[in-house]
Amino acid sequence: QxxxxxxxxxxxxxxxxxxxxxxxYSNSAFQYFMWYRQYSRKGPELLxxxxxxxxxxDGRFTxxxxxxxxxxSLFIRxxxxxxxxxxxxxxxxxxxxxxxxxxxxxxxNVKP
Amino acid sequence: DGGxxxxxxxxxxxxxxxxxxxxxxxxxxxxxxxxxxDPGQGLRLIxxxxxxxxxxxxxxxxxxxxxREKKESFPLTVTSAQKNxxxxxxxxxxxxxxxxxxxxxxxxxxxVV
Numbered sequence: 001q002x003x004x005x006x007x008x009x010x011x012x013x014x015x016x017x018x019x020x021x022x023x024x025y026s027n028s029a030f031q032y033f034m035w036y037r038q039y040s041r042k043g044p045e046l047l048x049x050x051x052x053x054x055x056x057x058d059g060r061f062t063x064x065x066x067x068x069x070x071x072x073s074l075f076i077r078x079x080x081x082x083x084x085x086x087x088x089x090x091x092x093x094x095x096x097x098x099x100x101x102x103x104x105x106x107x108x109n110v111k112p
Numbered sequence: 113d114g115g116x117x118x119x120x121x122x123x124x125x126x127x128x129x130x131x132x133x134x135x136x137x138x139x140x141x142x143x144x145x146x147x148x149x150d151p152g153q154g155l156r157l158i159x160x161x162x163x164x165x166x167x168x169x170x171x172x173x174x175x176x177x178x179x180r181e182k183k184e185s186f187p188l189t190v191t192s193a194q195k196n197x198x199x200x201x202x203x204x205x206x207x208x209x210x211x212x213x214x215x216x217x218x219x220x221x222x223x224v225v
Binding site for chain 2: 006008034036041042043044045046049088090098099100102103104105
């Protein structure tokens with residue numbers, strides 16, 4: 001079983017829709033959770049960084065962590081065609097915070 | 113501007129050759145990483161280094177080698193022992209505290225011809 005599971009998609013939505021992207025994980029030691037956006041043939045860029053449980057909001061993006069269920073989510077409101085990319089979740093544990101575990105990525109397509 | 117620079121962007125290798133991918137950062141980060149990305153498989157860790165002159169194997173280190181002689185540089189050599197080297201290679205770096213993010217370079221696409 002992989003440490004981090006992520007639905008690969010592709011996920012296709014109309015412009016303006018609310019998008020929900022999710023990851024599940026098996027290691028209860030994970031405490032730091034990240035979402036990266038990767039455009040085709042580019043390096044990933046960090047969108048959101050959260051610690052432990054709870055929500056964090058940044059503009060149209062909301063990151064949610066549920067440690068009891070080992071489940072994290074990224075919500076995108078009012079999705080735009082420019083949001084079309086692959087979204088990667090990543091996580092690390094306090095005792096080895098320099099080692100990251102990545103999901104396989106979800107490809108999102110926002111149609112105009 | 114601060115950031116991570118990977119070069120070259122595209123690299124072609126003949127079978128049996130060793131090639132070296134460059135990664136340089138001017139962010140003064142202690143930790144540096146090399147990942148391999150294949151379609152549908154996400155990022156797989158090849159090697160990482162938390163300090164100069166020290167590095168650890170990741171999940172798929174066989175057929176690869178690295179060095180960390182300077183803080184700002186972490187080159188990756190893909191040796192002839194790597195049986196399936198065609199992939200997109202990403203370098204990343206991270207600051208030395210828990211709450212700092214990892215920054216990625218723009219990647220090198222290696223193709224075996």
